[in-house]
Amino acid sequence: MPRQTLLAKVWDAHEVAPETPDTPAVLYIDLHLIHEVTTPQAFDVLRERGLPVRRPQRTLATMDHSTPTEPAATLEELDKVALPAAAGQVRAMIRNCREFGLELRGLDSPERGIVHVVGPELGATWPGHTVVCGDSHTSTHGAFGALAFGIGTTEVGHVLATQCLLQRRPGAMAVNVSGRLGPGVTAKDLVLAIIRRMGVGGGTGRVLQYRGETIRALTMEQRMTVCNMSIEAGARAGMIAPDDTTYEWLNGRPMAPQGADWDAALNRWRDLEDAGGAEFEREVDIDAGSLRPMVTYGTNPGMSAQIDEPVPSSGNPAVDKALAYMGVEPGKPLLGRGVDIVFLGSCTNSRISDLRAAAGLMRGRRVADNVRMLVVPGSQQVKREAEAEGLDKVFLAAGAQWRESGCSMCLGMNGDTVPAGSLCVSTSNRNFEGRQGPGARTVLASPLTAAAAAIRGAVADPRELMNP
Amino acid sequence: MEKITRIASRTMVLDIDNIDTDQIIPARFLTTTGREGLGEAAFHDWRYNAEGQPNPNFMLNRKENEGRAILVAGDNFGCGSSREHAPWALLDSGLRAVISTRIADIFRSNSLKNGFVPVVIDARPHRWLVSNPGAEVVIDLENACVELPEGPAAPFEIERFARYCLMNGVDQLGYLIQQEERIGAWEQRRA
Ligand code: SF4
Numbered sequence: 254m255p256r257q258t259l260l261a262k263v264w265d266a267h268e269v270a271p272e273t274p275d276t277p278a279v280l281y282i283d284l285h286l287i288h289e290v291t292t293p294q295a296f297d298v299l300r301e302r303g304l305p306v307r308r309p310q311r312t313l314a315t316m317d318h319s320t321p322t323e324p325a326a327t328l329e330e331l332d333k334v335a336l337p338a339a340a341g342q343v344r345a346m347i348r349n350c351r352e353f354g355l356e357l358r359g360l361d362s363p364e365r366g367i368v369h370v371v372g373p374e375l376g377a378t379w380p381g382h383t384v385v386c387g388d389s390h391t392s393t394h395g396a397f398g399a400l401a402f403g404i405g406t407t408e409v410g411h412v413l414a415t416q417c418l419l420q421r422r423p424g425a426m427a428v429n430v431s432g433r434l435g436p437g438v439t440a441k442d443l444v445l446a447i448i449r450r451m452g453v454g455g456g457t458g459r460v461l462q463y464r465g466e467t468i469r470a471l472t473m474e475q476r477m478t479v480c481n482m483s484i485e486a487g488a489r490a491g492m493i494a495p496d497d498t499t500y501e502w503l504n505g506r507p508m509a510p511q512g513a514d515w516d517a518a519l520n521r522w523r524d525l526e527d528a529g530g531a532e533f534e535r536e537v538d539i540d541a542g543s544l545r546p547m548v549t550y551g552t553n554p555g556m557s558a559q560i561d562e563p564v565p566s567s568g569n570p571a572v573d574k575a576l577a578y579m580g581v582e583p584g585k586p587l588l589g590r591g592v593d594i595v596f597l598g599s600c601t602n603s604r605i606s607d608l609r610a611a612a613g614l615m616r617g618r619r620v621a622d623n624v625r626m627l628v629v630p631g632s633q634q635v636k637r638e639a640e641a642e643g644l645d646k647v648f649l650a651a652g653a654q655w656r657e658s659g660c661s662m663c664l665g666m667n668g669d670t671v672p673a674g675s676l677c678v679s680t681s682n683r684n685f686e687g688r689q690g691p692g693a694r695t696v697l698a699s700p701l702t703a704a705a706a707a708i709r710g711a712v713a714d715p716r717e718l719m720n721p
Numbered sequence: 722m723e724k725i726t727r728i729a730s731r732t733m734v735l736d737i738d739n740i741d742t743d744q745i746i747p748a749r750f751l752t753t754t755g756r757e758g759l760g761e762a763a764f765h766d767w768r769y770n771a772e773g774q775p776n777p778n779f780m781l782n783r784k785e786n787e788g789r790a791i792l793v794a795g796d797n798f799g800c801g802s803s804r805e806h807a808p809w810a811l812l813d814s815g816l817r818a819v820i821s822t823r824i825a826d827i828f829r830s831n832s833l834k835n836g837f838v839p840v841v842i843d844a845r846p847h848r849w850l851v852s853n854p855g856a857e858v859v860i861d862l863e864n865a866c867v868e869l870p871e872g873p874a875a876p877f878e879i880e881r882f883a884r885y886c887l888m889n890g891v892d893q894l895g896y897l898i899q900q901e902e903r904i905g906a907w908e909q910r911r912a
Contacts, residue, residue: 293754338752405831454797
């Protein structure tokens with residue numbers, strides 16, 4: 254008999270009621286992450302029906318999307334730096350958490366940050382967990398061997414009220430990666446290559462399981478970058494079976510199991526390890542050894558090319574439309590194209606290793622004259638860690654801005670936006686039209702490529718700036 | 722919830738693949754804490770130019786599309802973010818259903834919970850619909866098919882429970898709450 258996929262193992266362990274032809278499964282949710290944008294209407298439903306939050310301790314609340322990245326530890330300071338509507342949403346979050354008895358990692362909390370950075374950082378995401386959030390990049394947590402996926406606000410209400418969701422079991426698809434990533438080629442380049450290969454709808458209805466020697470060799474932060482962008486291939490979730498790298502990361506974190514509980518957990522988790530032999534609906538194989546740094550040239554994350562590879566020539570109306578929006582010349586590489594803004598941040602690439610990589614390239618160098626660079630750590634903890642290492646000094650000395658944590662320019666809800674027509678090299682995950690502001694042009698890239706673009710003032714190959 | 726069995730309307734066509742939720746409703750409109758009045762934000766940056774003037778060629782601004790409730794869109798509609806504001810905005814703009822060849826998972830799930838009907842049909846009838854904007858069609862939930870003005874009806878797959886909920890106006894939270902005993906028992910078992 255074939256072995257079970259990781260998806261099947263986690264799913265089976267959480268079925269409160271199995272699915273039937275007429276009804277979906279009732280799936281128990283271990284960890285519910287919430288933030289200010291996709292929850293207010295869900296709390297309203299609870300209020301209307303007089304329902305409490307069923308398991309407040311399974312809910313982890315923070316603020317990130319519309320929260321300003323200018324310092325604002327109090328409501329008075331918030332009103333000074335935030336847009337009124339955004340401030341209103343932040344206030345609603347504070348009110349709702351208080352009313353429903355939820356601990357909020359709020360404005361003044363040292364544990365505030367982007368929800369997908371904070372969860373793993375606190376050790377809240379465990380192998381074998383089911384994790385949901387009103388946010389599509391919940392797929393990030395799959396890096397720990399959790400089944401983690403984004404839901405809408407109505408479902409946020411379902412989880413708050415019942416700690417369960419009604420779900421049909423998705424299909425499982427394997428992404429097998431072999432070969433060693435070359436110098437200057439990162440997990441971000443790898444996942445962009447995977448999305449390019451699969452197409453932005455290629456994973457629809459499925460959960461991806463990333464496997465192979467290349468994946469095993471990645472650190473947890475790199476694995477999170479890969480799983481984070483699973484949704485950009487249309488997948489419901491992305492998962493990586495746990496191994497010693499996973500356990501080492503988790504051990505000792507505040508919300509991870511402690512003492513005897515840790516040993517018991519470790520025993521359970523080892524059953525989730527990938528012993529091979531599982532059958533998938535579909536498999537794709539990727540050779541990571543031949544990859545070069547990747548950049549997107551178009552208006553979805555699948556429209557990407559290796560940095561020195563010509564973007565497609567015209568002919569396809571969708572590509573033509575995207576190139577026109579981006580102001581990119583068909584048939585030529587993006588390399589050398591002038592850059593206005595560089596954004597280092599987002600739940601894809603704002604962890605300490607991302608900041609270290611970029612700072613490593615920028616140490617002793619300056620951001621080009623016409624470029625504005627914004628560095629936004631993923632959480633307040635990442636920020637403190639970076640400051641302890643002096644990374645803030647490196648960025649500031651180079652002429653970049655150093656901010657408080659949050660989603661920031663990834664989606665431009667908090668006032669950090671890219672002006673119309675400006676080109677931004679961004680370490681975030683979406684280059685959709687207007688994502689970073691109306692008319693903004695986004696080139697997705699790794700932290701190394703973003704740092705190189707800041708220094709050169711143009712799309713540049715980071716390998717040329719790296720010490721041999 | 723309103724009961725939905727059939728949606729009969731002329732169609733409007735937006736033949737673009739991979740229309741993402743940032744196009745359906747840009748992020749800057751998500752600072753709301755309610756769900757009403759988002760219709761004006763639907764497709765905002767395609768519908769209005771930089772000066773805020775309506776783009777006369779955009780489908781929602783065209784006179785002949787007034788009152789039409791069915792959108793025919795390109796492949797992979799609704800990809801991107803989990804914002805439920807997307808179906809809220811579409812419903813508030815007067816649309817009640819979308820027909821495509823593929824619809825992104827979270828958008829589809831969000832739509833079904835709000836009475837916005839996501840319909841995935843084969844490429845052939847879809848191509849016909851794209852080349853015949855304004856066609857009078859009926860989305861028939863009972864028989865899970867789209868009746869076209871000519872030729873056979875185009876069948877579509879719809880999850881049975883979601884269809885049941887749409888047709889009977891059942892709200893899924895009520896159903897989940899009825900599972901309380903099982904949920905409690907499961908928690909006990911695991912503890
Ligand atoms: S950083 Fe960007 S992608 Fe990540 S949760 Fe925030 S808005 Fe979403």
